[in-house]
Amino acid sequence: MMTLDELKKIREKMQNEVNIRQEAGDRIRVLVGMATCGIASGARPVLRTLADGVQNKNLTDKIVVSQTGCIGLCQYEPIVEVIKPGEPKVTYVHMNPEKAEEVLTRHLIGGHVVRDYTLESSNLK
């Protein structure tokens, strides 16, 4: 069985690194809908793609990925909302891991909204 011992090494390593996490208000917030509607339509791998991507690219001091509940647009799930300080909120709909990867690269890192996947482009009825 794998034990928790390795965590001690990780802790020692982390304590030697200077942790300069920005105040929560300055970071980009990425919210993934994780109510029944989101989970049933595939939100878990979308959340994991975004969270792993942000962690692996060492962006946790700039981007915070978290969960939210149901915003009442269940038919558009999985939904990802991106909130950048000082900019209007962007709502991505019908997401999947591939689209999430693209949003991470082009929008969260590159700064350009991926228009094709937004709620506005989906002919909201």
Place this chain on the structure above:
Amino acid sequence: MMTEISLNILDVAENSTRAKASLVTIIVDANTAEDRLAVTISDDGCGMTQEQIEHVTDPFFTTRKTRKVGLGVPFFKQAAELTGGSFNITSEVGVGTTTKAEFVLSSVDRVPLGDMDSTIHTLITCHQDTDFLYIYRYNGREFQLDTREIRMILGDVPFDSPDVSAFIMQYLQANRIETDGGAAY
């Protein structure tokens, strides 16, 4: 319907976190000789009133304001009962809620358990203020992961830091395989 039992577990455990639970215990207990898979999710959250308990399995009842249906618990109940298994939910205001579903393993109507590693990893890394105790049993063998133990070792190092997050995933995968021999069911 959820396509995996692990998604039902994620969904119901999310309810526990929204109920402000400080500890959520998730037990997955599979026994092939008994042809049974038992899933228990218990929390010390705010609990439900008598009226809420009476309606919790009604798909047209929810406490949410954003929509008028609440399918999470009915989905879980249906998934279990379709296999010839059982479903039970008990709750007390101020004490917490326990949800238990039993599945008949060999039933053709049983959906796969699915990716439990991802469900537990998602819960732990996305709800850092909540503790989780996960116990996985397969034919009598078991392993467990207790975030209270992890917290004691890590101190203030967050669960979503890359090394910790990766470790938690590896720990779940390696110990699951050692417990069930990599059985897919």
